Amino acid sequence: MLRKNTVVLILLLMLFGFALWAILPLDGQRFGREGLRLGLDLVGGVHLVYEVDYPEDATAEDKATNIDRAINTIMNRIDKYGVTEPIIQQMGADRILIQLPGFTDIDVAKSLVEQTGFLEFREVELNSEGKPVYLSDYLESAENKFIDAKEKGNRIFVGENGNPIVFLSLKDGTLHFMDAEGKPIDKETLKGEAAQAISWIPARGDTDTQLTGLFLSEAVSDIQQGATGTEAQVDITWNQEGAELFDQIAKRLYNSAVYGSPQRALGIFLDDRLISDPQILEPAYHGKAVITGNFTVQKAVELANLLNSGALPMPLKKPPLYQEKVSAILGANFIDKSAMAGVIGIILVMLFMIAYYRIPGLLASLSLIFYGALVLAIFKLWPVTLTLAGLGGFILSIGMAVDANVLIFERMKEEFRTGRTLGAAIEAGFNRAWSGIRDSNVTTFIVCAILYWLGSSIVASAPVMGFALTLFIGVAVSMFTAIVATRMLLRLFVGSNLAKKTSLFSVDQGKK
Amino acid sequence: MFDITGKRFKFFLISGLIILAGIVSLLTFGLKSGIEFSSGSILTVTFEGEVSNAQVKQEITSLGYANVIVQSTGKGEFLVRTHELSGEEKTSIEDALTRKFGVLSETEFYSVSPIVAAETAQNAVIAVVVATIGILLYVTWAFRRMPKPFHYGTCAIIALVHDALVALGVFSILGGILNWQVNLMFITGILAVIGYSVNNTVVIFDRIRENLKMGASADFETVVNNSLVETLGRSINTSLTTLIVVLALLLFVGASIQNFVVVLIIGIIAGTFSSVCIAPTLLVVWDKGEWGRFIRWFPLPRAKA
Numbered sequence: 001m002l003r004k005n006t007v008v009l010i011l012l013l014m015l016f017g018f019a020l021w022a023i024l025p026l027d028g029q030r031f032g033r034e035g036l037r038l039g040l041d042l043v044g045g046v047h048l049v050y051e052v053d054y055p056e057d058a059t060a061e062d063k064a065t066n067i068d069r070a071i072n073t074i075m076n077r078i079d080k081y082g083v084t085e086p087i088i089q090q091m092g093a094d095r096i097l098i099q100l101p102g103f104t105d106i107d108v109a110k111s112l113v114e115q116t117g118f119l120e121f122r123e124v125e126l127n128s129e130g131k132p133v134y135l136s137d138y139l140e141s142a143e144n145k146f147i148d149a150k151e152k153g154n155r156i157f158v159g160e161n162g163n164p165i166v167f168l169s170l171k172d173g174t175l176h177f178m179d180a181e182g183k184p185i186d187k188e189t190l191k192g193e194a195a196q197a198i199s200w201i202p203a204r205g206d207t208d209t210q211l212t213g214l215f216l217s218e219a220v221s222d223i224q225q226g227a228t229g230t231e232a233q234v235d236i237t238w239n240q241e242g243a244e245l246f247d248q249i250a251k252r253l254y255n256s257a258v259y260g261s262p263q264r265a266l267g268i269f270l271d272d273r274l275i276s277d278p279q280i281l282e283p284a285y286h287g288k289a290v291i292t293g294n295f296t297v298q299k300a301v302e303l304a305n306l307l308n309s310g311a312l313p314m315p316l317k318k319p320p321l322y323q324e325k326v327s328a329i330l331g332a333n334f335i336d337k338s339a340m341a342g343v344i345g346i347i348l349v350m351l352f353m354i355a356y357y358r359i360p361g362l363l364a365s366l367s368l369i370f371y372g373a374l375v376l377a378i379f380k381l382w383p384v385t386l387t388l389a390g391l392g393g394f395i396l397s398i399g400m401a402v403d404a405n406v407l408i409f410e411r412m413k414e415e416f417r418t419g420r421t422l423g424a425a426i427e428a429g430f431n432r433a434w435s436g437i438r439d440s441n442v443t444t445f446i447v448c449a450i451l452y453w454l455g456s457s458i459v460a461s462a463p464v465m466g467f468a469l470t471l472f473i474g475v476a477v478s479m480f481t482a483i484v485a486t487r488m489l490l491r492l493f494v495g496s497n498l499a500k501k502t503s504l505f506s507v508d509q510g511k512k
Numbered sequence: 513m514f515d516i517t518g519k520r521f522k523f524f525l526i527s528g529l530i531i532l533a534g535i536v537s538l539l540t541f542g543l544k545s546g547i548e549f550s551s552g553s554i555l556t557v558t559f560e561g562e563v564s565n566a567q568v569k570q571e572i573t574s575l576g577y578a579n580v581i582v583q584s585t586g587k588g589e590f591l592v593r594t595h596e597l598s599g600e601e602k603t604s605i606e607d608a609l610t611r612k613f614g615v616l617s618e619t620e621f622y623s624v625s626p627i628v629a630a631e632t633a634q635n636a637v638i639a640v641v642v643a644t645i646g647i648l649l650y651v652t653w654a655f656r657r658m659p660k661p662f663h664y665g666t667c668a669i670i671a672l673v674h675d676a677l678v679a680l681g682v683f684s685i686l687g688g689i690l691n692w693q694v695n696l697m698f699i700t701g702i703l704a705v706i707g708y709s710v711n712n713t714v715v716i717f718d719r720i721r722e723n724l725k726m727g728a729s730a731d732f733e734t735v736v737n738n739s740l741v742e743t744l745g746r747s748i749n750t751s752l753t754t755l756i757v758v759l760a761l762l763l764f765v766g767a768s769i770q771n772f773v774v775v776l777i778i779g780i781i782a783g784t785f786s787s788v789c790i791a792p793t794l795l796v797v798w799d800k801g802e803w804g805r806f807i808r809w810f811p812l813p814r815a816k817a
Contacts (some may be wrong), residue, residue, distance in 0.1 A: 319598050435722075
């Protein structure tokens with residue numbers, strides 16, 4: 001018996017040493033983990049849940065591939081921002097969860113994620129005489145067909161700021177005028193200023209392929225010394241196919257009219273918004289292009305990032321289903337306070353245990369330290385995302401951790417009173433208390449499992465999931481430490497001289 | 513030796529009164545639901561200058577948000593609750609406040625759409641129901657070798673519903689006074705309380721199981737009472753240690769999970785009471801077929817104590 005106990009002692013000491021090594025210092029690197037993983041409510045951050053907007057005819061297979069691509073695209077965009085351990089994952093069939101710890105600008109985060117990022121190039125529609133077509137031409141015409149009947153793609157008319165005001169499409173032999181939200185517009189309301197808007201049609205190469213962001217190989221933001229001071233711009237490199245397409249279009253536009261005429265402009269559209277419409281200056285660009293457009297440096301950087309990460313395969317519905325932003329200022333406080341609550345909680349519980357149960361209480365306190373180290377090591381190495389509620393779960397589990405000890409000690413006292421030796425009372429105490437410890441903790445596990453499901457089901461609520469997980473780990477570890485560590489310590493103790501003073505076991509008080 | 517089971521109808525009366533007060537409060541104050549269940553947006557802003565609650569409220573109301581709720585949460589800090597805001601609406605509110613009251617910083621922003629709110633509420637109900645059934649089944653299973661295992665499961669559930677009702681009632685009173693709202697963390701608190709309460713109950717049932725097996729006494733009531741007295745030390749000590757840490761949590765971490773912690777505290781106290789005074793004594797009531805006394809209502813404990 002004693003030898004077996006020594007083996008247990010050595011194993012536990014090794015485990016304890018390992019746990020201490022893993023957690024000390026708390027922000028030290030162990031197995032690639034640096035520090036505890038802290039939830040949004042502690043470090044601040046943004047939590048978003050989006051619903052994707054599939055086209056109506058999308059098959060289940062399309063949906064699955066597209067949502068994967070969308071997640072990858074969003075991940076690429078966010079990568080540039082150096083967010084530590086962002087979470088971007090699918091939830092259910094058509095939702096995307098995004099958690100960005102430490103990133104507190106929710107508006108930037110939203111625009112980063114929400115932008116479809118669809119880059120396309122357009123040119124001005126020409127009538128049979130080679131003159132530009134304006135919205136007014138369509139408004140005045142009673143005919144239900146495009147003026148340039150060859151081009152079947154939709155027409156975009158933009159306002160002063162480049163935002164789209166009218167989309168014109170041809171469906172079932174009728175022209176449809178729609179606004180930016182896709183709602184039909186009455187032609188009459190468009191007469192007036194809007195009528196002067198020019199008609200943009202897709203720019204296509206000789207093979208009819210439209211030039212879009214798909215043919216991009218790289219986009220880099222850049223600062224150029226311009227006539228009016230420094231100007232931020234985005235330099236584009238096309239892939240081979242894109243370079244050919246671009247040159248075919250450039251050549252056609254270059255030869256179409258003199259410099260300065262609308263016919264010679266190339267419209268650069270991002271998500272249906274015209275960001276710039278430069279004049280084509282050369283008949284061939286050999287795979288390079290530049291996007292300018294009154295950018296700030298930051299905007300240019302953002303645009304380059306957006307273009308590099310590619311377009312989302314489908315738009316996301318706005319506003320997001322769930323949004324949450326917590327500033328870091330709130331969090332900083334909580335970490336210290338929770339640590340304090342944890343330490344004070346542990347100390348008070350230890351004092352109570354020692355005062356009430358004497359030596360066993362002291363041994364239980366030692367196991368409690370072991371327990372704390374073990375749980376923290378699991379939190380760090382798993383890693384468990386710690387939220388405020390999660391810390392609450394941990395602290396609550398400290399209180400519950402001693403429960404197994406209390407059960408055993410109370411049992412031990414009873415057994416001792418019935419006249420057993422101390423050693424026999426300890427063994428009987430453990431054996432008899434076991435069924436109660438097991439059954440009572442199973443109910444806690446059931447609740448933890450359900451809570452975890454509840455938390456993860458809709459918006460991946462970090463506090464609820466965190467609480468369920470830390471309480472579960474806490475209770476599981478506490479069973480282990482009470483059954484193994486406290487028992488081992490008590491057995492060791494029985495072998496020593498102090499064990500003769502039964503008053504130290506608070507068992508001589510007779511009836512309590 | 514304490515006679516706990518003998519005083520059972522006194523305990524039932526105490527619990528009944530507390531729950532009754534809670535129900536009255538639930539009926540008058542109701543429970544205020546947070547945006548997680550009813551959708552909407554909560555914006556927390558901090559002003560550098562001096563601004564009053566009424567000023568903020570007036571400004572936002574004048575923008576067309578008639579139902580806005582403004583709460584002062586700290587020095588220069590306000591919590592603004594509205595219907596679900598779009599990006600533009602939020603910007604326009606912040607711009608208007610900045611124009612009127614000077615520089616502000618946005619510390620927190622939550623927004624929950626009606627779809628998500630409805631799903632969350634539905635899942636919260638499912639969680640509570642599944643947890644209850646799961647516990648009923650488990651307790652019945654754990655005591656399957658006992659005569660009438662279903663009694664144990666049912667009494668554990670009654671104790672658990674008791675604790676949930678007490679917590680709900682007290683929370684509704686606090687909601688009425690301090691404007692506390694029911695959110696997902698509150699449900700988490702209730703479920704944690706349920707788990708904790710059953711945990712205690714099971715320990716006592718376990719002792720009853722053991723004592724019955726040993727055949728200590730032929731009288732079921734005596735066995736239950738002995739088991740209760742034997743485990744009383746443990747019941748109280750465990751609750752104390754848990755209360756100690758939860759109080760530390762309340763005092764040091766405070767504000768943001770306050771509601772949650774208070775639910776836990778109420779639940780732990782109610783849970784300890786119900787595990788000792790309600791669940792096991794109900795076993796006795798059931799065993800003796802005394803349910804009729806509840807229906808005729810208390811001609812208070814007839815010399816039983």
